[in-house]
Amino acid sequence: MDAAELDAADPLAPARARFVLPDGVIYLDGNSLGALPGPVADRLRDVVTRQWGRDLVRGWNDDGWWAAPERIGDRVGTLIGAAPGQTVAGDSTSVQLFNALTAAVRLQESREAGRDGVIVTDAGQFPTDGYLADSVGRLLGREVVRTPDPYAALRRGDVAVLAWSTVDFRTGQLWDTGGLTRAAHDAGAVVVWDLCHAVGAMPLHLDRDDVDLAVGCTYKFLSGGPGSPAFIYVARRHQDRLELPLTGWNGHAQPFAMEPGYQAAPGIARGRIGTPPMLSMLALDAALDAFDGIDLAAVRAKSLRLGEFFIAGADEAGFEVITPRAPERRGSHVSLRHPDALPVMAALIEAGVIGDVRPPDVLRFGFNALYNSFGDLARALEVLGEVLASGRYAEARFQVRPTVT
Amino acid sequence: MDAAELDAADPLAPARARFVLPDGVIYLDGNSLGALPGPVADRLRDVVTRQWGRDLVRGWNDDGWWAAPERIGDRVGTLIGAAPGQTVAGDSTSVQLFNALTAAVRLQESREAGRDGVIVTDAGQFPTDGYLADSVGRLLGREVVRTPDPYAALRRGDVAVLAWSTVDFRTGQLWDTGGLTRAAHDAGAVVVWDLCHAVGAMPLHLDRDDVDLAVGCTYKFLSGGPGSPAFIYVARRHQDRLELPLTGWNGHAQPFAMEPGYQAAPGIARGRIGTPPMLSMLALDAALDAFDGIDLAAVRAKSLRLGEFFIAGADEAGFEVITPRAPERRGSHVSLRHPDALPVMAALIEAGVIGDVRPPDVLRFGFNALYNSFGDLARALEVLGEVLASGRYAEARFQVRPTVT
Numbered sequence: 001m002d003a004a005e006l007d008a009a010d011p012l013a014p015a016r017a018r019f020v021l022p023d024g025v026i027y028l029d030g031n032s033l034g035a036l037p038g039p040v041a042d043r044l045r046d047v048v049t050r051q052w053g054r055d056l057v058r059g060w061n062d063d064g065w066w067a068a069p070e071r072i073g074d075r076v077g078t079l080i081g082a083a084p085g086q087t088v089a090g091d092s093t094s095v096q097l098f099n100a101l102t103a104a105v106r107l108q109e110s111r112e113a114g115r116d117g118v119i120v121t122d123a124g125q126f127p128t129d130g131y132l133a134d135s136v137g138r139l140l141g142r143e144v145v146r147t148p149d150p151y152a153a154l155r156r157g158d159v160a161v162l163a164w165s166t167v168d169f170r171t172g173q174l175w176d177t178g179g180l181t182r183a184a185h186d187a188g189a190v191v192v193w194d195l196c197h198a199v200g201a202m203p204l205h206l207d208r209d210d211v212d213l214a215v216g217c218t219y220k221f222l223s224g225g226p227g228s229p230a231f232i233y234v235a236r237r238h239q240d241r242l243e244l245p246l247t248g249w250n251g252h253a254q255p256f257a258m259e260p261g262y263q264a265a266p267g268i269a270r271g272r273i274g275t276p277p278m279l280s281m282l283a284l285d286a287a288l289d290a291f292d293g294i295d296l297a298a299v300r301a302k303s304l305r306l307g308e309f310f311i312a313g314a315d316e317a318g319f320e321v322i323t324p325r326a327p328e329r330r331g332s333h334v335s336l337r338h339p340d341a342l343p344v345m346a347a348l349i350e351a352g353v354i355g356d357v358r359p360p361d362v363l364r365f366g367f368n369a370l371y372n373s374f375g376d377l378a379r380a381l382e383v384l385g386e387v388l389a390s391g392r393y394a395e396a397r398f399q400v401r402p403t404v405t
Numbered sequence: 406m407d408a409a410e411l412d413a414a415d416p417l418a419p420a421r422a423r424f425v426l427p428d429g430v431i432y433l434d435g436n437s438l439g440a441l442p443g444p445v446a447d448r449l450r451d452v453v454t455r456q457w458g459r460d461l462v463r464g465w466n467d468d469g470w471w472a473a474p475e476r477i478g479d480r481v482g483t484l485i486g487a488a489p490g491q492t493v494a495g496d497s498t499s500v501q502l503f504n505a506l507t508a509a510v511r512l513q514e515s516r517e518a519g520r521d522g523v524i525v526t527d528a529g530q531f532p533t534d535g536y537l538a539d540s541v542g543r544l545l546g547r548e549v550v551r552t553p554d555p556y557a558a559l560r561r562g563d564v565a566v567l568a569w570s571t572v573d574f575r576t577g578q579l580w581d582t583g584g585l586t587r588a589a590h591d592a593g594a595v596v597v598w599d600l601c602h603a604v605g606a607m608p609l610h611l612d613r614d615d616v617d618l619a620v621g622c623t624y625k626f627l628s629g630g631p632g633s634p635a636f637i638y639v640a641r642r643h644q645d646r647l648e649l650p651l652t653g654w655n656g657h658a659q660p661f662a663m664e665p666g667y668q669a670a671p672g673i674a675r676g677r678i679g680t681p682p683m684l685s686m687l688a689l690d691a692a693l694d695a696f697d698g699i700d701l702a703a704v705r706a707k708s709l710r711l712g713e714f715f716i717a718g719a720d721e722a723g724f725e726v727i728t729p730r731a732p733e734r735r736g737s738h739v740s741l742r743h744p745d746a747l748p749v750m751a752a753l754i755e756a757g758v759i760g761d762v763r764p765p766d767v768l769r770f771g772f773n774a775l776y777n778s779f780g781d782l783a784r785a786l787e788v789l790g791e792v793l794a795s796g797r798y799a800e801a802r803f804q805v806r807p808t809v810t
Contacts, residue, residue: 022459029462036458041450044684048449052630053441054427056759057434065631092679094653095500102544123665128654128679131667135652139507139544146665170663219680225457226470226683247540248499249533258575258764260528260551262536274497274533275624278631279449280682354461359663 003374031366034223043286081205088271093230096215117160154187167197167331172323178209201332202300224284248273302369313381333366343398408783436771439628448691486610493676498635501620522565530570559592572602572736577728583614606737607705629689653678707774718786738771748803
């Protein structure tokens with residue numbers, strides 16, 4: 001089937017109308033920053049002018065600001081297979097990772113007295129995960145082991161925490177959350193999943209898979225806006241003995257008693273830290289409306305078809321595809337290797353096709369099944385072909401590295 | 406002079422027009438959440454619809470999102486006596502405190518080999534400061550000492566870090582930043598100031614006072630919006646050896662090189678953590694316009710006069726004023742003790758006068774010299790008198806404790 005036929009048969013095609021997409025742009029970077037969902041602008045205006053402007057400090061009660069992190073956390077929970085009361089929104093993924101990793105080491109420590117195990121993390125994962133693991137390792141006196149093979153690492157027998165990314169940010173490789181969690185548990189380790197490149201792109205089953213802790217961002221496939229709050233998931237069985245290091249007053253059992261000593265709130269509320277950035281938080285809330293009534297199985301099915309379609313085109317054009325081809329090992333972006341990745345992407349963006357680059361030589365194209373069409377991908381492949389065939393990308397103006405790519 | 410005369414003579418009176426204040430409300434809780442500055446709503450709409458909606462991920466470069474934390478940090482810097490390049494905006498005060506306290510202990514450790522000193526903090530300060538000090542103490546194996554008398558504590562001779570609040574959130578007591586910093590340095594300690602209840606209400610002189618580290622929030626006197634990003638100040642002399650524990654990728658020397666190991670950015674950029682909540686960040690940016698051309702000495706002068714005016718009225722009404730009367734020891738809010746503080750404030754709010762309560766028995770009234778008038782205060786005192794005289798506050802509907810007060 002060609003792109004037009006695939007689009008005609010796409011049950012998710014109507015979801016595109018839930019987003020505001022600019023004319024003349026094919027947007028394949030929703031895995032970095034998702035497109036703007038329709039309801040956000042008006043909702044945020046109401047938050048600013050009516051809630052903040054008129055209700056002032058009363059907004060914390062009257063407009064539900066105080067409860068927003070748990071309420072929005074639960075909305076995210078429905079997209080990751082988490083029953084209510086286990087997910088809370090706030091802070092950045094980096095901050096959540098620090099909190100989760102520290103708590104995970106302590107959790108494992110408390111149940112395996114005398115063990116002094118290592119933190120195992122993904123050699124190819126997003127850098128911040130490794131940086132935070134190193135920082136936590138330094139503070140708690142634990143070695144950090146980076147490996148491409150978590151199953152082999154678990155056989156060391158001294159793994160306290162396995163911190164892994166569901167989808168590799170560079171290659172798009174998808175890991176088996178359930179299988180790897182089981183293997184970690186069999187080895188006596190606590191798992192911390194980084195869901196950044198998976199949440200919103202596929203069904204996840206954190207409860208079913210017996211995951212301990214997870215974090216994720218909301219500005220990629222969830223389209224929550226630039227730097228929208230991250231989230232943390234804490235399995236209910238761990239909540240009441242979880243000792244998070246970021247003991248901000250929002251996570252206190254009685255935050256308004258203003259007590260001198262910290263007593264963590266029962267339940268997921270202890271995952272709260274300081275006062276959350278409410279405008280970004282409520283923009284995320286509005287953005288999540290884009291998922292109302294959407295079946296994540298359908299999202300995943302379309303995402304895989306989009307990936308297949310793109311890979312077929314990339315194969316035809318002679319690209320080296322570094323993303324796994326097997327559907328069960330593939331997330332929702334496809335990466336191509338090209339020695340001139342940076343200028344090629346710069347020329348592509350100038351021509352209206354937005355993807356991104358990961359150093360040194362990876363062209364990355366993300367597919368959001370809610371708003372990307374097969375037609376988008378066909379046109380992107382066509383423009384990519386033109387950019388390469390013309391050699392235009394070699395022009396000087398494309399050699400400049402932007403701050404952010 | 407009566408309120409009308411004082412208002413007529415107020416050089417800051419025109420600044421009130423920079424804010425959107427609802428009719429029928431006297432707002433004396435800007436020390437909890439500042440009122441809405443005029444430019445925010447339209448600016449944020451542009452950020453959402455044009456920058457995010459149209460520019461999409463290109464906003465990080467084209468709309469200056471990437472540079473926003475340092476740029477906005479420098480704007481805050483002008484209000485705290487910090488030369489450019491020492492202040493960065495982001496995260497919550499709690500997160501910034503954790504980062505600053507940990508780094509402060511390490512800083513002191515690195516220069517005083519073999520010392521294993523304590524963290525001294527304010528017994529009466531905002532709880533999150535104590536909670537985070539405890540958490541850092543636990544991670545780094547340092548005792549935390551809470552004291553009402555920092556000068557006495559410094560005489561212990563084993564103080565690694567003095568973490569203190571410029572203005573006490575409960576009583577409104579103002580501390581001498583310069584004097585206490587000098588005393589701490591004489592004792593070999595590193596200082597971390599919490600500026601939450603001072604920034605925007607008075608001139609601060611962090612560079613002149615030789616402060617080491619400081620954090621603060623922007624949603625009180627800076628009116629940045631609910632949960633708007635906090636900031637951290639790091640004196641230039643410490644920056645390049647500061648070892649912050651929250652090693653998020655935004656603070657890396659080459660964030661887009663995606664290197665596996667963390668190398669802190671030179672300068673204040675290392676104070677960045679994860680991807681910042683850009684909508685809240687840019688709302689703060691717009692809000693700071695309210696301070697354009699404003700002389701903080703004039704703000705302080707009016708704030709003190711507002712305080713005097715209010716204290717005089719409270720004295721007349723027979724209240725116990727727990728805020729210090731000496732101008733040099735008084736911040737920008739005044740606290741009254743009343744055994745029925747909670748229902749009294751509930752009744753007051755119903756009558757259109759918004760202050761807040763701090764447990765167990767403190768009525769708190771904050772004065773923002775940019776938008777509060779002497780007329781506001783006269784009316785607030787009048788309503789307070791009515792509420793008390795009528796005994797109305799004893800009615801059942803005022804006994805219910807809201808989630809947030």
